[in-house]
Amino acid sequence: GRTDQALDELIGFFVNTLVLRTDTSGDPTFAELVTRVRERSLAAYAHQDVPFEYLVELINPTRTLSHHPLFQIMLALQNAPEASFRLPGLTIDVAPGRTGTAKFDLFFSLAEQRGAHGEPQGITGAVEYSSDIYDAPTVQALFDRWLHFLDVATTHPDQPLNHIDILTPDEHRQLLGTWLETDTEVDLRPLPVRFAEQAAATPDAVALIVGDTSLTYAELDHRANRLAHVLLRRGAGPDRVVALALPRSAELVIALLAVLKSGAAYLPLDPDHPAGRLAYVLQDAQVSLLLTTLSTDPRTPDAGPAERLVLDSPDAQAELAACPDTDPAATGHTGAPALEAAAYVIYTSGSTGRPKGVVVPHASLLNFLEAMRREVPLGPGERLLAVTTVAFDIAALELYHPLLSGATVVLAPKEAVPQPSTVVDLIARHGVTVVQGTPSLWQLLVAHEPEALRGLRILVGGEALPTPLAESMRTLTDDLTNLYGPTETTIWSTAAELAGGTGAPPIGRPIANTRTYVLGPGLELLAPGVVGELYIAGSGVARGYLNKPGLTAERFVADPYAAEPGTRMYRTGDLVRWNQDGQLEFVGRVDHQIKVRGFRIELGEIEEVLTDHSDVAQAAVVVREDQPGDTRLVAYVVADTSARDHDQAVEQDQLSEWQSLYDAVYSAARGTAFGENFASWNSSYDGRPIPLPEMQEWRDTTVDRILSLRPRRVLEIGVGTGLLLARLAPECEEYWATDFSRTVIDELRRHVDADPVLATRVHLRTRPAHDFDGLPPGHFDTIVVNSVAQYFPNAGYLEQVVEQAF
Structure with a gap:
């Protein structure tokens, strides 16, 4: 060197x-x-x-x-x-040093x-x-x-x-x-045909339990056949979409099977969704027939020219009773649907009322069910608790997988899912052996009564699985499967067996006849360990978005690695990487889309809606998880004060409300030690009191920062309960403090007057933040605008206070 x-x-x-x-x-x-x-x-x-x-x-x-x-x-x-030298009687060699x-x-x-x-x-x-x-x-x-x-x-x-x-x-x-060695033989006979065969093989086995009602396989098949005949009379068939706005009941499962038997595609709707969303979906899908009940019909918007059939109306019940219970295909009323024909249309959960309809063909659905038969085998005696709204595609696993396996579907009522105690009761009462749910649901169940889940076969998917939750679930079962997949590739596309593992849970390997690529911006393959966008190809890829060819072409692109020309792959927008074991690990999103409780949400779209409001200038939406598993959306907005005149009356009303509130809070907290009253410090996120150690840490850090400025003459605006005053005033020559609450100023004066040193140094005034009358101008070397700033009506008011303070 x-x-x-x-x-x-x-x-x-x-x-x-x-x-x-x-x-x-x-x-x-x-x-x-x-x-x-x-x-x-x-x-x-x-x-x-x-x-x-x-x-x-x-x-x-x-x-x-x-x-x-x-x-x-x-x-x-x-x-x-290389250096070379000789020493008498010694042999010299070079050896690397290791530390x-x-x-x-x-x-x-x-x-x-x-x-x-x-x-x-x-x-x-x-x-x-x-x-x-x-x-x-x-x-x-x-x-x-x-x-x-x-x-x-x-x-x-x-x-x-x-x-x-x-x-x-x-x-x-x-x-x-x-x-990617996933080539698998699939039974491509249509789902209605396979269900009819299962019903013939196990006619007296219980197929469906809803509350206190149960249906055998034969009963479920016969009732679905009758309704299929009714649908065919009304024009249901291939290339037709039948919408279902039905409650979670036996009629819902019957209707799903009946639509498939008629050869049409079903469009499941959640009657509890906003009317605007339902109206948009019905119009966008151009449905030919709408099925409702007396309870859901009044809440279901107009479907245009589509015929409306209220299933439990007297007329519909009479027509059903007159129809045969034989399979329409067996009597020649309809043929088996083509593999490329649509089986169902699912609208993804858009966050601003503009979801997209994904068209899934029979071939994709059959491939998925074959994959699940291998990944999560079921058989007679198994009971699966169906908790997912039918408007989500993952509900198809909860219904069709058991019904093609001789198992039993236990359909949870809609009011049960948010209540962990009710779900646990259903598991115990009906001897449930398999449950599929989102991490949000499993978090509630594990926190409520973990022992009630012991020994279950657990399926989890729909959003990212937190590692702590995975670790907790691993202690409860030896059969834990993490599933991943967008609606556009038919429910689930990868699966990972987690029981016995440790650490962050992967989303697994591709299921049957599915190929997954981790690609860079130029669609180049990325090495294991390198984060890239996930593309999915294979038999599960949907036909595309209903009536949206441009968007379909954008998201469903040519597969450059396929052996057959013309093969497509779906661009998920998810960031993943391969690990050394050949499993995929979820990292995040390419865009601002996230999933909360299984719902796809575009943060940018929510921000756009917020900024459309005349009083909002800017908005930012983030996902917060202050407690493990409790994921929420939080929006931050900046008021637009330029769009309208300054409303003095509104601001005065706000000031009066805050003043009354804090007078009441401070009155209730009297008697607390000087400088230790943390009353009213609640989280703006969940409304709960901020933990005392966090508040003390904030107070101590703030005091240290201010003392590092060597303050002598301090003005604190919004002194509150004196958290800063009690620590700073003894180190200063003078300490002036203002607050708009007379109650808190009186309480502080009582503490200050009791201390001979502070009584001569501290000057307390009751007034709003912008009132500086009687305060010595240019006197202060340090000005503290306390947390009261968050209640200022606008940025202009803050600027006014700061300018006048100096």
């Missing part, structure tokens, strides 16, 4: 660290990149005598114990001549090898890594990809960097072969 001959005779290590930034902007070729690196390196060598420590001091980066400042990857090329500690995240140490005559014989190297960040297989894979990249880049130096595939041949075989 010596750059001056005067240093040759000095003993020491003179190598300096050079921080280099590689510029890959503009997608250069490898040859261009090498030129850039050479120029930047030569420029750095020209200033190599600048000590690294001095550079860090000048830049002053944000320090953290998690990594080295300025850079985290070190490259050392050992190309200096057992990694100074950097990654340290590449390379050395040029030469023959006896100085001819090049390649480069050897080693990688040192921080075991807190990497493991050996990951580092080995990084090194292998680097070597592969160098091999390709030097062979084709004029190829742009983004066109160079860094994955090794083994990784290609893994990502497109080993981890």
Whole structure:
């Protein structure tokens, strides 16, 4: 490292660290990149005598114990001549030193090898890594990809960097072969045919339990056949959509099966959804028939020209009684639906009333049910508790999977799902063995009565599964499956068995006849461990969005890795990565869409609706999880004061309300120790009191920060109960404090007058924040605007207070 001959005779290590930034902007070729690196390196060598420590001091980066400042990857090329010397009676050899500690995240140490005559014989190297960040297989894979990249880049130096595939041949075989070996034979006979066969095989077995009512397989099949005949008379059939606005009852399951038997596609609606949403869905889907009941019909909007059939009306009941209970297909009234025909249309849970209808064909539904038969096998004697609203596609698993397996569906009433005690009672009363639910539901159940869940077969999906919840559920069952999938790829697309595992739960591997790709912006395959967008291909991919060809083309794109041309894959918008076991791990979203309690929600759309309000200038919506499993949406808004005249009367009313409220609160909290009254400090998120340790930490941190300014003459606006005053006033020459609550000022004066020192230093005034009459102008060196600022009517008022205070 010596750059001056005067240093040759000095003993020491003179190598300096050079921080280099590689510029890959503009997608250069490898040859261009090498030129850039050479120029930047030569420029750095020209200033190599600048000590690294001095550079860090000048830049002053944000320090953290998690990594080295300025850079985290070190490259050392050992190309200096090897020193040789002799000592009498000794044999000298060079050995690398090992400290057992990694100074950097990654340290590449390379050395040029030469023959006896100085001819090049390649480069050897080693990688040192921080075991807190990497493991050996990951580092080995990084090194292998680097070597592969160098091999390709030097062979084709004029190829742009983004066109160079860094994955090794083994990784290609893994990502497109080993981890996607999901080819499975599927029974492609239509669902109505398979259900009829099951009913014939187990006619007296209980198929459905709703409250105190139960139906055998034969009874359920006969009633579905009768209704199918009624639907066919009204024009139901292929390419027709029949909407269902029915309560959670036996009639709901009967109607679903009847629509499928008629060859039409069903559109399930939740009667409790807002009327505006229901009206939009009915209009957008252009339904040909709408099924309701006497209880739901008044709440269901007009469906345009579609015929309306109230199932429990006297006329409908008479017509049903007159229809045969034989299968319409067996009597020639309808044929088996084509595999590509629509089985159902599900509208995704849009957050602003503009959801999209996903059209799922029979082939996709049959493939999914075959996959579930393998992932979650059911049989006679099993009972599955169906808790999901039929407007969600995952309800199809809860209904059809048991009914094609000889098992029993226990249909939970709508009022049961939010009440964990009711769900637990249903599990015990009906001997339920399998339950599928979102993490939000499982969080409630585990917190309520975990022992009631012991031994259940548990299916969880619909939103990200928190690790603590997964750990709790692992202690309750040996059969825990985490499921993932968007509606557009037919309910679930991956599955992971979690029982017996530890740590963050993966979303698993692709199910039968499904391919999952983790891709970059250019649809290039990404290596295991690298986060990218998840694309799903295979038999589960839906036809697209109903009556929205443009959106369908945007989200359902050509699959560049498919063996058959014309194959499509769905762009999920979810960020995932492969782990070393070939399972997918969920990371987050590409956009602002999230899931809360199974609902898809676009945060940007909610923000847009909020800013449409005339009084809102800006809005931001975030997801908060202050307590594990309790996920909520929180919106923050900035008032638009420029859009309308300043309303003095409104502000005066607000001031009076706050004043009355705080007078009452402070009166109730009298008698508390001076400076320790934390009354009224409640979370604006859930309304609960903020924990005392958090408040004390906030108070202590604030006091320390103010004292660091060495205040002498302080004005505190909005003194409240004196949390800051009690700590700051003894350190100041004068302390003036104002508050609009006479009650709190009187209470503070009682405490202050009892202390001879504070009585001469502290001056208390009852007044609003903007009133500075009688206060010495230009007197204060420190002004504290306390948390009262959050109640100011607008930003202009805050500016007025600050300007007058100084």
